[in-house]
Amino acid sequence: MSDRAGTGDSPLVLEHEDRPELRHHFADVVQQRNAASLGMWWFLGTEIMFFGGMFCGYLVYRRAYFPDFAAGSRSLNLIAGTLNTAVLICSSLTVALAVRASQLGKRKQLVNLLLATIFFGVCFLAIKGYEWRDEYIHHHVPTFYFDAHDLVRENPNLHLDPQHTKIFFSLYFALTGVHALHMIVGIGIFSVITFMAWRGKFNPEYHTPVEIAGLYWHFVDIVWIYLFPLLYLIDRRPGA
Amino acid sequence: MAEHVDHSIDHSEHIGTSGFYWLIWAILIVATVLTAWISTIDLGVFNTVVALIIATCKASIVVLFFMHVKYTSEKMTKAVLLAAVFWLLLLLVLSLADYSTRYAG
Amino acid sequence: MATAAVSTERKNYLNAEYGIRSWLLTTDHKRIALLYLISITFFFFVGGFFALLIRLELLTPAGDLLTADMYNKAFTMHGQIMVFFFLIPSIPAVLGNFLIPMMIGAKDLAFPRINLLSWYIYIIAGGLYLHCLVSGGVDTGWTFYTPYSSLFSNTHVIEAGLSIFIVGFSSILTGLNFVVTVHRMRAPGMTWSRLPLFVWSHYATSIIMLLGTPVIAITLLLVVLERTLNLGIFDPSRGGDPVLFQHLFWFYSHPAVYIMILPSMAVISEIVPCFSRKRVFGYSFIAASSIAIAAIGFLVWAHHMFVAGISLYSALVFSFLSFLVAVPSAVKIFNWTATMYKGSVSFSTPMLYAFGFIGLFTIGGLTGLFLATLGVDVHVHDTYFVIAHFHYVMVGGAVMGYLGGIHFWWPKISGRMYPEAWGRLAALIVFLGFNLTFFPQFIVGYLGMPRRYWQYPPEFQVYNVLSTAGASILAVGYLLPMVYLLWSLRYGKPAPDNPWQATGLEWRTSSPPPTFNFEETPEVTWEAYEYDTMPMPDEVTLER
Numbered sequence: 001m002s003d004r005a006g007t008g009d010s011p012l013v014l015e016h017e018d019r020p021e022l023r024h025h026f027a028d029v030v031q032q033r034n035a036a037s038l039g040m041w042w043f044l045g046t047e048i049m050f051f052g053g054m055f056c057g058y059l060v061y062r063r064a065y066f067p068d069f070a071a072g073s074r075s076l077n078l079i080a081g082t083l084n085t086a087v088l089i090c091s092s093l094t095v096a097l098a099v100r101a102s103q104l105g106k107r108k109q110l111v112n113l114l115l116a117t118i119f120f121g122v123c124f125l126a127i128k129g130y131e132w133r134d135e136y137i138h139h140h141v142p143t144f145y146f147d148a149h150d151l152v153r154e155n156p157n158l159h160l161d162p163q164h165t166k167i168f169f170s171l172y173f174a175l176t177g178v179h180a181l182h183m184i185v186g187i188g189i190f191s192v193i194t195f196m197a198w199r200g201k202f203n204p205e206y207h208t209p210v211e212i213a214g215l216y217w218h219f220v221d222i223v224w225i226y227l228f229p230l231l232y233l234i235d236r237r238p239g240a
Numbered sequence: 241m242a243e244h245v246d247h248s249i250d251h252s253e254h255i256g257t258s259g260f261y262w263l264i265w266a267i268l269i270v271a272t273v274l275t276a277w278i279s280t281i282d283l284g285v286f287n288t289v290v291a292l293i294i295a296t297c298k299a300s301i302v303v304l305f306f307m308h309v310k311y312t313s314e315k316m317t318k319a320v321l322l323a324a325v326f327w328l329l330l331l332l333v334l335s336l337a338d339y340s341t342r343y344a345g
Numbered sequence: 346m347a348t349a350a351v352s353t354e355r356k357n358y359l360n361a362e363y364g365i366r367s368w369l370l371t372t373d374h375k376r377i378a379l380l381y382l383i384s385i386t387f388f389f390f391v392g393g394f395f396a397l398l399i400r401l402e403l404l405t406p407a408g409d410l411l412t413a414d415m416y417n418k419a420f421t422m423h424g425q426i427m428v429f430f431f432l433i434p435s436i437p438a439v440l441g442n443f444l445i446p447m448m449i450g451a452k453d454l455a456f457p458r459i460n461l462l463s464w465y466i467y468i469i470a471g472g473l474y475l476h477c478l479v480s481g482g483v484d485t486g487w488t489f490y491t492p493y494s495s496l497f498s499n500t501h502v503i504e505a506g507l508s509i510f511i512v513g514f515s516s517i518l519t520g521l522n523f524v525v526t527v528h529r530m531r532a533p534g535m536t537w538s539r540l541p542l543f544v545w546s547h548y549a550t551s552i553i554m555l556l557g558t559p560v561i562a563i564t565l566l567l568v569v570l571e572r573t574l575n576l577g578i579f580d581p582s583r584g585g586d587p588v589l590f591q592h593l594f595w596f597y598s599h600p601a602v603y604i605m606i607l608p609s610m611a612v613i614s615e616i617v618p619c620f621s622r623k624r625v626f627g628y629s630f631i632a633a634s635s636i637a638i639a640a641i642g643f644l645v646w647a648h649h650m651f652v653a654g655i656s657l658y659s660a661l662v663f664s665f666l667s668f669l670v671a672v673p674s675a676v677k678i679f680n681w682t683a684t685m686y687k688g689s690v691s692f693s694t695p696m697l698y699a700f701g702f703i704g705l706f707t708i709g710g711l712t713g714l715f716l717a718t719l720g721v722d723v724h725v726h727d728t729y730f731v732i733a734h735f736h737y738v739m740v741g742g743a744v745m746g747y748l749g750g751i752h753f754w755w756p757k758i759s760g761r762m763y764p765e766a767w768g769r770l771a772a773l774i775v776f777l778g779f780n781l782t783f784f785p786q787f788i789v790g791y792l793g794m795p796r797r798y799w800q801y802p803p804e805f806q807v808y809n810v811l812s813t814a815g816a817s818i819l820a821v822g823y824l825l826p827m828v829y830l831l832w833s834l835r836y837g838k839p840a841p842d843n844p845w846q847a848t849g850l851e852w853r854t855s856s857p858p859p860t861f862n863f864e865e866t867p868e869v870t871w872e873a874y875e876y877d878t879m880p881m882p883d884e885v886t887l888e889r
Binding site: 023024025026027031034035038039042043045046047049050051052053054056057060061064065142143161163164166167170171174178 | 524525576578593861
Binding site: 034037038041042044045046048049052053055056059060063064078082085086089090092093095096097100103104214215218221222225226228229233234235236237238239 | 253255256258261262264265268269272273275276279280281282287288291292294295298299302303305306307314316317320321323324325327328331332335336339340
């Protein structure tokens with residue numbers, strides 16, 4: 001199946017009549033599915049580089065301003081962060097089970113699992129929103145009455161520079177903000193997929209959109225799997 | 241060139257059992273709790289290393305089992321993934337190499 | 346449009362449907378290619394307008410035509426428009442879109458609707474940039490260096506940054522389409538080793554588009570956030586690091602120059618064998634060199650930062666790697682030359698552009714090595730030497746390849762032959778005008794004239810006058826094809842399927858092709874570039 005060339009002349013017309021989801025420039029649904037899958041994997045590759053640029057900035061500044069980053073990290077809500085990580089893992093489970101349901105043609109189960117995924121996604125955003133609100137109240141949101149002097153006072157031995165701490169929070173909000181945007185887009189995509197599933201568009205022969213939407217969702221989960229330790233767990237040792 | 245194979249169902253597609261996916265979920269949850277807990281123990285510089293190792297294990301598990309990379313016959317999928325990760329490492333390593341070698345000697 | 350002279354019954358992609366909706370909602374890769382052709386030509390003229398302002402100002406040592414601020418805007422927008430809205434899309438979006446499916450025997454690209462989407466993204470981004478322009482423009486230099494762009498500039502940095510952020514996605518989607526198409530849509534028998542080198546080069550280009558563009562996207566986004574929210578991540582007085590911006594910016598923008606040159610090399614790889622009537626020399630080396638350029642091209646970016654404060658050790662490493670990246674490019678030059686050796690060479694318009702490319706790209710590439718040499722770079726960094734270097738590769742290289750490709754495939758695209766005598770004349774004018782414009786810039790840069798300055802010491806004037814004179818001639822050379830190519834649409838001789846007797850699947854279908862490219866999906870049983878079995882082209886075709 002990998003990289004094989006098309007299957008030649010006429011099968012196109014016949015396939016077309018049987019398979020309305022087959023687009024005219026593909027020879028058969030397998031070629032179409034393989035193209036969609038490779039396309040989505042490449043898109044995820046671009047996303048790795050997109051987030052990667054921010055990771056680069058984060059690493060450079062963490063190295064330069066470690067105490068400030070550590071203090072900022074400690075001020076984040078560890079429970080919320082851990083809970084959110086678990087929520088996303090649950091959502092990845094429901095996605096994997098949903099893809100399985102679509103492979104087996106179980107429409108009702110598929111719809112329920114897709115709805116569960118959306119539910120977990122919304123939970124994640126809600127918890128994140130709660131955290132951000134909390135950070136806003138504590139004046140840790142850059143530009144919006146930002147004031148890191150509380151952290152400076154709490155860590156007298158570290159001699160923190162509030163401007164360096166602000167860089168931590170800028171990157172924190174940039175990273176989690178862009179991540180949240182990706183979650184919102186993911187929820188939007190899954191809403192469409194759920195609607196299509198409910199209308200019975202998927203079956204064992206054709207469930208490509210479920211698969212590739214699933215790939216996207218898992219990727220967003222993986223980004224968070226890295227964000228969690230990098231942002232929340234910089235230095236949580238006792239006495240730090 | 242046209243083979244007499246039913247191209248309507250891709251028989252190379254792997255279908256996992258739901259039990260297996262639940263097992264993966266459990267491993268990921270345990271790893272999450274573990275990573276949060278270990279961060280509270282003093283391992284010196286290895287705190288970061290361990291955290292990233294656990295994160296990479298979790299990410300690999302998601303990629304291999306939830307995203308079916310373990311079961312795919314598509315070499316391109318693995319190639320794209322490895323290429324992107326490698327490219328990211330290029331960006332990170334070469335940039336950090338500049339910063340780490342300043343003021344040396 | 347091709348009408349009376351072509352058989353009125355024959356349906357092709359141009360006359361298959363009429364009306365503006367059939368063009369604006371098309372998913373036919375060939376129509377999308379033409380949409381791009383019109384758009385990028387428009388932006389070429391906008392960018393060219395700013396070049397005109399620059400060269401007029403530089404006729405005299407005093408700053409007497411523009412104010413200093415206006416001059417900053419002129420060179421900034423000249424650069425940004427030419428790089429992001431002309432060069433980067435040019436060959437891939439026009440010739441790549443048009444030809445790649447045909448070259449591999451496919452009916453269309455893998456994702457035709459995404460192809461159309463990428464054009465709309467380009468248009469939206471272009472519109473936003475034009476709005477930025479008319480609102481007062483941007484003056485940061487095309488490179489957006491911080492903290493000037495993030496803090497101090499009073500111009501429309503956010504709009505410009507956002508528009509380039511958006512146009513990046515057009516590039517990413519094009520690259521995505523090409524890669525998946527080449528992997529999944531090849532006709533039976535079209536193995537990787539039979540692919541035209543045009544496809545190999547575009548494949549390598551697409552890898553760069555996919556892996557590099559997202560980094561500049563996030564970087565510009567950070568600058569926009571910095572500017573709107575006053576964050577300080579690039580402000581040295583608040584612990585920010587401008588060099589970090591440069592690392593992130595150049596991580597994309599250096600490979601971007603390979604996005605601009607590889608497609609042009611793709612064109613040359615098709616033209617040279619055809620007009621030497623000879624199989625290309627060292628096919629696998631040329632194919633591999635495209636991949637090598639793409640890969641090594643990602644390892645050299647800090648050679649733009651030698652004097653920015655990076656560590657000496659990393660500078661040494663990047664200097665060495667920059668020498669390395671010249672090797673695959675040289676391989677191509679040698680192989681094209683070897684292809685011509687003992688071939689039956691004809692001086693058709695596309696071949697004249699190819700000759701121009703080979704000579705001018707060699708000069709541009711060699712001067713790149715001078716710049717990669719640390720000691721030399723300290724002296725010529727930020728002088729006109731750099732400007733001459735990159736214009737030699739981007740204009741003498743990329744644009745010549747683009748024009749050569751437009752001429753080579755014009756019969757296929759339009760169904761008409763362009764007037765050969767005018768074609769050759771324009772090619773010569775471009776070559777002469779180009780050299781007169783940019784060679785003096787090597788000299789004046791070496792003598793110390795800085796770039797981005799609108800005043801200069803009087804002893805540099807003679808070189809600037811020569812340069813401006815050359816630019817006027819170059820402009821004529823660019824305008825001529827516009828005129829005669831448009832003329833040919835109505836009055837040009839109807840083109841046969843294969844006027845140049847070239848190999849390649851695109852020449853086995855009609856000129857212009859039908860909407861689905863081929864009447865029947867081809868089955869390939871022959872190797873690429875089998876010129877020994879091809880007849881010679883019609884004498885009349887070549888000499889018209």
